[in-house]
Amino acid sequence: MHEVSIMQSALEIAIERAQRMGAHSISALGLRVGELSGVVPDALEFAFEALKQDTPAQSAKLVVETVPLVLYCSACDREFTPDGYWYECPTCHNRRTEIRQGRELDVTYVELSLERH
Amino acid sequence: MDGSRIVVEIGESVLGRNAELAALHRKRFQESGLRVLNIVSSPGSGKTALLERTLTDLRDRLRIGVIVGDLQTDNDARRLQGKGAPVVQVTTGGYCHLDAGMVARAMEAMDLRPLQMLIIENVGNLVCPASYDLGETARVVLVSVTEGEDKPLKYPVIFERADAAVITKIDIAEAVGADMEALRRNIQQVAPRALLLELSSRSGQGMEAWYRYLEGLAA
Numbered sequence: 001m002h003e004v005s006i007m008q009s010a011l012e013i014a015i016e017r018a019q020r021m022g023a024h025s026i027s028a029l030g031l032r033v034g035e036l037s038g039v040v041p042d043a044l045e046f047a048f049e050a051l052k053q054d055t056p057a058q059s060a061k062l063v064v065e066t067v068p069l070v071l072y073c074s075a076c077d078r079e080f081t082p083d084g085y086w087y088e089c090p091t092c093h094n095r096r097t098e099i100r101q102g103r104e105l106d107v108t109y110v111e112l113s114l115e116r117h
Numbered sequence: 118m119d120g121s122r123i124v125v126e127i128g129e130s131v132l133g134r135n136a137e138l139a140a141l142h143r144k145r146f147q148e149s150g151l152r153v154l155n156i157v158s159s160p161g162s163g164k165t166a167l168l169e170r171t172l173t174d175l176r177d178r179l180r181i182g183v184i185v186g187d188l189q190t191d192n193d194a195r196r197l198q199g200k201g202a203p204v205v206q207v208t209t210g211g212y213c214h215l216d217a218g219m220v221a222r223a224m225e226a227m228d229l230r231p232l233q234m235l236i237i238e239n240v241g242n243l244v245c246p247a248s249y250d251l252g253e254t255a256r257v258v259l260v261s262v263t264e265g266e267d268k269p270l271k272y273p274v275i276f277e278r279a280d281a282a283v284i285t286k287i288d289i290a291e292a293v294g295a296d297m298e299a300l301r302r303n304i305q306q307v308a309p310r311a312l313l314l315e316l317s318s319r320s321g322q323g324m325e326a327w328y329r330y331l332e333g334l335a336a
Binding site: 005009036037105109115 | 123
């Protein structure tokens, strides 16, 4: 369950930004979570609900965009989405493929409320 | 009240701070010539047993230091004491993984200068340690023959980043009915770049190949 530590770091990044922008509160937090990031979106959601209490993000919603795994085969010069965690190129069976996408674990955006209302 | 709301793009890695610290470690290790292993596995795969035997056998061949991570207790560190290698225990207090900051604090408690290799025994867990770069030279994942042949397929993330995959407890493979071919195939599927080793810390079978791997890293 390292999603709690991950979520804590994401919240810190968001709150720090909100404070720098002089925002009153955070209304949404966007994350990009790669299929190969080792993080489970449901567990992030659970951690978010617990951690956001008594912070500027307490009424914020969490928006998680999941990013599928995309591999690249240099021999065939093509990208492909593997079926499961099979790193082999389906065309030439090269196993030394490169991960182009799927490791992401990023805070993409925050939506901020600038006024008390 | 939409007029008072703004969307601010951030685009920052959640683990950015850990990654920055890990990059500093890596630079420091490269400059000093220290080789660093991050050993990960499930609880009970034999990380500590492998280190016990390794420290004993390599005592005169390689100058090794060890950082041991556990949720609670210093039992593992005590098992590794008295084998000629400095050992520092990190008790994570419930955290399921080591991060680069914990490694930084552990390194303050150890004189790294005489060492050729630092081995970090991560917390026994096949999920969380996968996300945290420690600045290591190589990541080694252990899987024992008792864990089921499909273990690598269930935890692909940690295998994908491994530089070496070690099958442990091969002395009891037959007794527990392990399908070694399937286990090898599954490891190669999710860890296509990893060097595959097979050994038993108890019988000593396969240990010499492991030692050659360590010495090769340190050379």
